Amino acid sequence: MSKPYPDYQLACGWNALLPERKPQPSLLGEHPADVIIIGAGWTGLACARRWQELAPDARVVVIDASEIGEGNPGRNSGFLLEVALAEDADPANISRMHECNRMIQEAMQSIAADVKAYGHPVDLERAGTYRAAVGPVGLKSLHNYKAFLEGADLPFRQLDRAELKLELGTEFYSAGLYSPHCYLAQPAQVMRALVSHLPGSVQLYENTPALSIKRAAGKWQVRTPNGGLHSPHLVLANNAFTRNLGVARSRLATVYTYAGLTARLSDKVLDSLGSNHNWGILPTHRLGSTLRRTADGRLLVRSVHDYGRERGGDKLRLALQDRLWRRFPQLAGTGFEHMWGGAVGITHNGAPVWGEIEPGLFASSGCNGGGTVKGTLLGGLLAELALGHEVPDIASLFGSASWMPPEPFRGIGFHAVSQLESWQGRQEL
Numbered sequence: 001m002s003k004p005y006p007d008y009q010l011a012c013g014w015n016a017l018l019p020e021r022k023p024q025p026s027l028l029g030e031h032p033a034d035v036i037i038i039g040a041g042w043t044g045l046a047c048a049r050r051w052q053e054l055a056p057d058a059r060v061v062v063i064d065a066s067e068i069g070e071g072n073p074g075r076n077s078g079f080l081l082e083v084a085l086a087e088d089a090d091p092a093n094i095s096r097m098h099e100c101n102r103m104i105q106e107a108m109q110s111i112a113a114d115v116k117a118y119g120h121p122v123d124l125e126r127a128g129t130y131r132a133a134v135g136p137v138g139l140k141s142l143h144n145y146k147a148f149l150e151g152a153d154l155p156f157r158q159l160d161r162a163e164l165k166l167e168l169g170t171e172f173y174s175a176g177l178y179s180p181h182c183y184l185a186q187p188a189q190v191m192r193a194l195v196s197h198l199p200g201s202v203q204l205y206e207n208t209p210a211l212s213i214k215r216a217a218g219k220w221q222v223r224t225p226n227g228g229l230h231s232p233h234l235v236l237a238n239n240a241f242t243r244n245l246g247v248a249r250s251r252l253a254t255v256y257t258y259a260g261l262t263a264r265l266s267d268k269v270l271d272s273l274g275s276n277h278n279w280g281i282l283p284t285h286r287l288g289s290t291l292r293r294t295a296d297g298r299l300l301v302r303s304v305h306d307y308g309r310e311r312g313g314d315k316l317r318l319a320l321q322d323r324l325w326r327r328f329p330q331l332a333g334t335g336f337e338h339m340w341g342g343a344v345g346i347t348h349n350g351a352p353v354w355g356e357i358e359p360g361l362f363a364s365s366g367c368n369g370g371g372t373v374k375g376t377l378l379g380g381l382l383a384e385l386a387l388g389h390e391v392p393d394i395a396s397l398f399g400s401a402s403w404m405p406p407e408p409f410r411g412i413g414f415h416a417v418s419q420l421e422s423w424q425g426r427q428e429l
Ligand SMILES: Cc1cc2nc3c(=O)[nH]c(=O)nc-3n(C[C@H](O)[C@H](O)[C@H](O)COP(=O)(O)OP(=O)(O)OC[C@H]3O[C@@H](n4cnc5c(N)ncnc54)[C@H](O)[C@@H]3O)c2cc1C
Pocket: 004, 005, 006, 038, 039, 040, 041, 042, 043, 044, 063, 064, 065, 066, 071, 072, 073, 074, 075, 076, 077, 078, 079, 080, 081, 208, 209, 210, 211, 237, 238, 239, 240, 241, 242, 245, 256, 257, 258, 259, 302, 341, 342, 343, 344, 364, 365, 367, 368, 369, 370, 371, 372, 373, 375
């Protein structure tokens, strides 16, 4: 079986842009806890925070295999969506979507408040997001998203090719929608802000991977390289790697996707990039590319998917550059200052693995590529559930991860579907 924690080939580019940070020490020796949370990401930190609010005397222990900002939570493209994902959008079920949107907006407000309290400047702005399509497959999906926005009474602007060119400096897309309901962030910086806002009584151990979990004598026991923890409550907030600890294996899969970030571009190139100086474009196809222009004048492209294992090297660089240069021919020849990969927990139906899995064992995993704000929401609610509070019916609001066939059928199925979808949506890649 693959490692029970992420071990990336390439450093996180967002984190590399920040000043050095001294990590919290790793765990040594055996310790009891009232709750052990595996994963100090969006989900895990929200869970820890809420747990401590509801049970101020509890010994809340969070462990992470990596360091804050360097690990998976800081490796994303920095879209903090305030509304349900396009993939979740269901125009036929507007009242459910309204409730999901309301809860997600509340979670986003809590992130924004924590960042504000940080006391250091953080690149987090409610810049909105574009969704842009090239060919018929993308346009169909854009049409569905528009129906969802209209049905949910959410504001948006429609843009044609010329308008997109004026705002973003690319003629690549034939149509787009702009929605204000999204923050754009430097995610590693936001993670540093969120961790600094944890109550002092929450004990965080970095560089501390959970190697195995088991239940013995009525307690959950977690083994780490130099010690162990035991507690009546264990929360798995480690997203794709939940399955590598032996939980939800039939419902979760791991997919790697990658980002390339240029150095700050010259003023001449920046002048050619349209009137909007801080923007993000989400794809209309699930295997498509995400683009960002950062507030400090860089371009980021996020694209390419691999099932179960991370790739690196020149082939990846060429694939990411190709996607960037096709959209922005004025950048041809410009490479990346940073390039990195990250893991996404995928479920067959896009719904999360959420709730009490076994007595005392809780999980919130399966972000499906959009778990920054949703993870924050579901992590906080998991603490409420575990502490016996009444919580909304997550399965009926966000769905429940469905069964996937075991290997090798799952891998074969993934490759077949992604090849077919990549071909169908090839213009959007
Ligand atoms: C390139 C890329 C771009 C993305 N862009 C976006 C985006 O723009 N917006 C968005 O919403 N989502 C995006 N995603 C997905 C995003 O990363 C997730 O939605 C989000 O990070 C989920 O948060 P989480 O806290 O649930 O899990 P994670 O961020 O995966 O955090 C889990 C934590 O658990 C730790 N961990 C794992 N296993 C162990 C173990 N055994 N022991 C101890 N610790 C462990 C990890 O180190 C990690 O810190 C992107 C993902 C990638 C890879």
